[in-house]
Structures are given as C-alpha cells and as structure tokens.
C-alpha cells in the first residue's frame with residue numbers, strides 16, 4: 143500500500159534509456175509513487191527481466207498502453223517515446239486531468255508547421271499543443287509552473303541553450319555569428335539496435351553527422367530567437383563520440399563589445415543563473431568535463447574570451463540522459479507541483 147500523500151505517476155516508454163533513468167529518479171523521489179510503466183514490444187515483461195540490476199527495488203510489469211486506464215491511475219504521466227507518438231497520446235491524458243511531461247520533440251515547437259516539416263508528422267492536436275510549455279526551467283520556470291503539458295528539451299538543445307542564453311539575453315554577441323559544435327555519447331541515440339551505434343562502429347572513431355541539417359537546429363533557433371528578441375539562425379553541428387553518456391557543446395560567437403574580458407562574462411553568467419541551482423558556472427580558466435556531470439542533473443559552464451579574434455567561447459557539459467532528458471523532466475515536475483526544484487535530483491556525480 144503506497145503513501146497516500148505521494149503523487150501517483152506513470153511512465154509510457156519505460157523500457158527505453160529515458161524510461162530507465164526516470165524509474166531510478168522517481169524511485170528515489172520522496173513525493174511520488176511509480177504506479178504504472180508501459181511500453182510496446184516490452185509489454186507483459188517484468189521490469190526485472192528488462193533491467194535485472196534494479197529488479198530488487200522495482201517490482202512492476204510493463205503494461206500495454208491504455209490511456210483511459212493510465213489516466214485513472216496516475217496524476218502525472220511521463221512520455222519517453224520516439225518522436226511523433228506523444229502528440230497522439232497527450233490530448234487524452236490532458237483531457238482526463240493528468241499532468242504530462244513529454245521527453246520527445248512533439249511539444250517543443252511553438253510553430254507546428256516547423257515541427258511537421260522536420261519530423262514528417264501532421265498534427266491534429268493544435269489546441270492542446272498551444273498550451274504546452276518548453277521545459278527548460280532555467281529560462282521558462284514561471285511558465286512551467288502554470289502548465290499541465292511540458293515539452294522537455296533534449297540533450298543537445300539543453301547544453302547549447304544553457305551555454306548561449308546569457309549572451310543572447312544580454313545582447314552581448316552578434317547573433318548570426320553563433321556556432322555550436324556539440325559532441326554526444328552514444329546513449330543519445332536511445333536503446334534500440336542501430337548499426338552506427340554498435341561498439342565496432344562507434345568506438346575508436348569520431349564523426350560529425352546531420353551537418354547543416356540536424357532537426358535540433360530549428361529548436362535551438364526557436365529559443366535563441368526568443369532570447370534575442372528577433373528571428374535568428376545558428377550553425378549547429380553534432381558529433382558522435384565514443385563514450386556512453388555525456389554531451390559537451392562548445393559555442394563560438396563574436397562579441398559586440400571587444401572590451402569584454404573573461405571575468406566580465408563570468409560575472410554576467412553567475413548573475414544570470416543565480417536562481418538556477420543546477421547550473422554551475424566555473425571560475426576563471428576552468429573548463430567543464432562531461433565526466434563531472436555524468437550521473438547528475440547539473441550543467442557545468444566554462445567561459446573564455448579570445449582577445450585576438452574578439453570571440454567568446456562557451457563550453458557546456460551535461461549528462462544527456464539526466465539534465466538532457468529524464469532529470470530535466472523531474473525538475474519540471476517539481477516546479478509544476480510547487481515542490482523544491484532540487485527534490486530527488488542528483489547533484490553529486492561519481493568520479494572518476
């Protein structure tokens with residue numbers, strides 16, 4: 143028998159990498175009880191068969207997806223599904239009174255034409271989609287508090303946007319000069335078997351992909367334009383790197399004021415993130431490592447200025463599966479429920 147004070151939550155897509163992170167975080171969260179896990183090909187399996195390492199703590203079986211039954215049992219539902227599925231499920235859950243946190247791209251876009259063009263999916267949920275809020279707490283905390291439907295940004299966008307936001311909001315850079323070069327571990331591609339994610343393909347090599355064409359470009363541009371106060375573009379290039387977890391985004395842009403030095407920018411970044419407990423702006427000359435962020439909901443940011451070129455260089459490191467995915471969603475839940483933002487979210491990584 144669960145604690146009646148605890149909020150009942152469910153996860154659709156619990157067998158994936160996002161799902162298993164959520165199971166871990168929600169299991170340790172003092173204010174929630176995980177009562178439902180659902181999936182597709184994994185339906186009917188016990189969670190301990192899928193993930194034997196947590197079978198001693200999680201005694202649940204993956205169930206079929208019956209939205210009415212889920213809404214009857216859960217106040218909050220997390221969706222950890224491939225892009226294009228959440229938008230067919232969230233409307234029913236919202237209409238039945240659930241709060242919904244979606245890990246996919248379905249509720250991240252203000253302009254659904256942009257979404258459809260990049261994700262090749264027509265939308266029939268416009269009224270519900272109009273109520274969704276972009277789930278990056280450091281930028282949209284107040285709006286998240288008021289919403290029942292959150293489109294949580296993913297790993298590349300979170301690292302990139304937290305890195306560039308103070309520069310754009312304060313008008314410190316020439317917007318069109320912004321270049322984002324990002325590297326991701328292979329878990330960013332999810333748990334499904336795909337050839338390019340095999341150890342033999344991804345190890346001992348480094349490659350860029352979707353150059354000038356990655357679907358996160360319009361998402362990053364949407365938020366950058368909001369911060370800059372006008373439409374803008376960015377150059378975004380992702381790379382697959384032979385490690386399991388972590389993302390490092392390195393951002394380059396030309397400063398409007400060539401007199402600004404590193405110390406000025408660190409002061410500005412610290413002020414910008416003073417109410418954001420998961421962003422750690424590093425002191426002079428210290429640059430972030432993904433290893434520090436792994437296992438935590440933190441984003442480490444380092445700032446440098448090249449006085450020869452008048453460019454600022456910002457480095458932003460996160461755990462793609464936590465601050466870049468499941469932890470972000472739990473952080474949003476804490477805000478929606480009026481709980482302490484840090485609740486149930488790890489701040490201390492394992493090292494080395």
Ligand SMILES: NC(=O)C1=CN([C@@H]2O[C@H](COP(=O)(O)OP(=O)(O)OC[C@H]3O[C@@H](n4cnc5c(N)ncnc54)[C@H](OP(=O)(O)O)[C@@H]3O)[C@@H](O)[C@H]2O)C=CC1
Pocket residue numbers: 154155156157158159160161180181182183184185207222223224225227245246247295296297329330331332333334462463466467
């Ligand atoms: N991996 C990452 O670093 C990040 C991923 N994201 C996003 O989060 C979402 C989940 O990603 P991730 O956890 O990596 O994905 P995985 O591929 O690891 O897991 C996908 C999940 O979706 C379920 N699923 C697949 N097809 C269907 C279907 N037709 N109907 C119902 N359930 C289905 C699977 O269930 P089953 O096994 O039962 O078939 C599985 O639980 C994606 O939208 C992704 O873009 C966001 C940020 C970072």
Ligand SMILES: CC(=O)N[C@@H](CCC(=O)OP(=O)(O)O)C(=O)O
Pocket residue numbers: 245246247295296297298299326327328329330331332380382
């Ligand atoms: C390494 C790798 O394959 N990464 C994924 C991004 C994962 C992710 O964050 O996806 P969403 O933000 O869209 O949810 C990719 O490039 O497609």
